[in-house]
Amino acid sequence: MQSRTATRWIELLQLMSMFAIWVFVLGISAWILYLVRLSHRWNDVPSASVGISIVAIPVFVTGAAVLTYVFVGLRRGATPNPGDGEE
């Protein structure tokens, strides 16, 4: 019973870490988009800012997407525990 509780806590921690990664990536993307907006407002070479954002944002999103793919894929690929589903 205790080990099952511990497993639940660990699963919760794992989900929270995935959530944190997406918060980080979306935060950086939002920051980059904000700076692009600033450069437009100040007419301060906005084309360069747009160019950098086109490269940077997909890199962060791809990194997080690969991690999510692994996280979900490992769960789906696991053999079901015989004890699961019996409460």
Added chain:
Amino acid sequence: MTSFTNNPGTTPPVDSNFEDAVLLRSVEHPGSQLKVIITLLGMVILGCWVLFGRQILYGLGVTGLNQPVAWGFYIVNFVFFIGISHAGTLISAILRLADAEWRRPITRMAEVITVIVLGIGGVHPLLDQGRPDRMLNIFTSGRLQSPLLWDVTSITAYLMASTVYLFIPMIPDIALLRDRGARPRWLYEFLAWGWQGTPRQHHVIERAMGIMMVLVIPIAVSVHTVISYIFAMTLQPGWHSTIFGPYFVVGAIFSGIAALLVVMIALRKAFGLHDYLKEIHFAHLSKLLLIMSLIWFYFTFSEYLTAFFGNEPSEMRVFHYKFSGPYAPFFWGMVVCNFVIPVLILSFKRTRKIPGILVASILIVIGMWLERLNIVVPSLANPRLPVSTGFYIPSLVEWGMFAGAMATFVLGFVLFSRFFPLICVWEMKEGREKALQETVKRVKSYLPDTSSSQTTVPNSGG
């Protein structure tokens, strides 16, 4: 040399049921010296933080920085450490993509180097600020058009990609430690992500690694190119060069391989990994090092020849400052360390042994640090503007921070080895079980199919 694990010859015995148990010994049976080493390194790092506190209190006046040399050790170390980071992910990704079978015991160490030194290097621009709190202004009014912001973005992206690329192949090894009851158990449970080793899970890991190894190569190249742009995008003499991007990337790969070799030799001795890190691994990497040394010299020669031939007065001031002025010992020291001695050692089979490779690699690491110093300081000391020539002597605070950075690097490795295997266990197992057949099949596919050519009539074009 001190062993970080219990004496391999006595206790504890290596698990006879598990052929790679020696790789897990540092995790399952850490030696008693480990605590002493961690304490000593921790004290150096603590001292470094005290110095940093003093710098915040009194400002950059405690450093040797002044006008016109406003960038010194901190920026030199920033460029140096980020350069070393190319050891890992780039080399590991290239070797994996090329199916180089000898990569198996090397990749993990290379990837760890990347993550640790990226963290250390990334902090250095912050140390260079008299008021580090003002760094927060980049969130509210940063200019994405500035190469400084390109750096922030690309280093963060590289750190993220490298960490993901380090973590994904670690999952099966973490699960192995979990199943063997390694402690702290919650850590391995948490990081194993439910790995059971099913074929589907293997497929997921391989696919993700395939994506990441393709992704990290352009990111790694872009990071050092962008760092070179901090210099090349200005009109400073000695910096405004179109080949600075590739020159920096070449230097980064060069110093990265040298650092990787030093780490491999040290860990081989410390953890008794002689059966895994064999002479052949060092021989292959040292040939790469030799090639990089020649390429580095070619780029250096091209860079300085162009400046010399142009004979532009402000460029020539920097040129003479390095070749025959106050920085001549550092410049010629760089040439000797990066080219003359390594080429002499690595060109001959007789000297291309582990002791020779270690000497060459250490010299290259020192030489590449001198190269960064030669790039940063002389151009600032001889500005294009009509002001007096400057000189830079680092203070004890800067030396102390440098010692702290090196201690952090070693501590990072020691802590990593305490919790995770330094060589990828599952990849070694896979190498034994599958790679031999796959390699034979691959080599056959390179060769002409003699059985079919005897029976097929050549096309005469009719």
